[in-house]
Amino acid sequence: xxxxxxxxxxxxxxxxxxxxxxxxxxxxxxxxxxxxxxxxxxxxxxxxxxxxxxxxxxxxxxxxxxxxxxxxxxxxxxxxxxxxxxxxxxxxxxxxxxxxxxxxxxxxxxxxxxxxxxxxxxxxxxxxxxxxxxxxxxxxxxxxxxxxxxxxxxxxxxxxxxxxxxxxx
Ligand SMILES: Nc1ncnc2c1ncn2[C@@H]1O[C@H](COP(=O)(O)OP(=O)(O)OP(=O)(O)O)[C@@H](O)[C@H]1O
Ligand SMILES: [Mg+2]
Numbered sequence: 001x002x003x004x005x006x007x008x009x010x011x012x013x014x015x016x017x018x019x020x021x022x023x024x025x026x027x028x029x030x031x032x033x034x035x036x037x038x039x040x041x042x043x044x045x046x047x048x049x050x051x052x053x054x055x056x057x058x059x060x061x062x063x064x065x066x067x068x069x070x071x072x073x074x075x076x077x078x079x080x081x082x083x084x085x086x087x088x089x090x091x092x093x094x095x096x097x098x099x100x101x102x103x104x105x106x107x108x109x110x111x112x113x114x115x116x117x118x119x120x121x122x123x124x125x126x127x128x129x130x131x132x133x134x135x136x137x138x139x140x141x142x143x144x145x146x147x148x149x150x151x152x153x154x155x156x157x158x159x160x161x162x163x164x165x166x167x168x169x
Pocket of ligand 2: 048
């Protein structure tokens with residue numbers, strides 16, 4: 001459901017560890033609820049780093065590589081299923097129909113979608129989106145929510161980061 005209470009959050013991520021920390025906090029909040037997360041950002045901006053941190057926080061211990069050629073990787077985890085998409089090589093959004101994408105989206109699962117603009121019109125709407133861009137030697141991150149569920153996630157996320165930074169300072 002679309003609402004007009006968009007939550008927003010932004011932060012500077014000074015290195016890879018900061019990207020992983022952000023993903024771990026979000027993973028802890030989303031852990032057992034069906035959630036669609038769009039991951040935007042140019043090549044090498046950290047989308048897979050985010051996905052890796054997210055999956056590791058949910059207990060996956062193996063190697064997480066970008067499913068550039070397979071388009072999607074499925075992780076069956078103790079708490080929930082996670083589908084990690086990389087749509088960079090998709091030539092037409094319609095191709096998603098051929099890989100049976102509807103079946104993936106019917107599941108009660110978390111969807112992490114790199115290059116969602118490549119699949120426009122054939123993807124479920126996001127609960128939240130993460131936008132990564134290059135800034136100095138790090139990355140600038142912006143998170144936006146689009147649904148009531150996404151708004152709840154982002155409110156919890158803001159609370160968690162406030163506590164985190166309060167503890168650190
Ligand atoms: N906050 C950060 N500051 C600096 N470097 C970072 C940060 N986050 C991730 N990186 C580094 O960016 C590099 C590229 O990351 P990654 O592969 O996750 O990008 P990507 O967005 O998935 O790229 P692609 O579009 O090719 O899939 C990695 O070497 C990673 O260590
Ligand atoms: Mg990637």
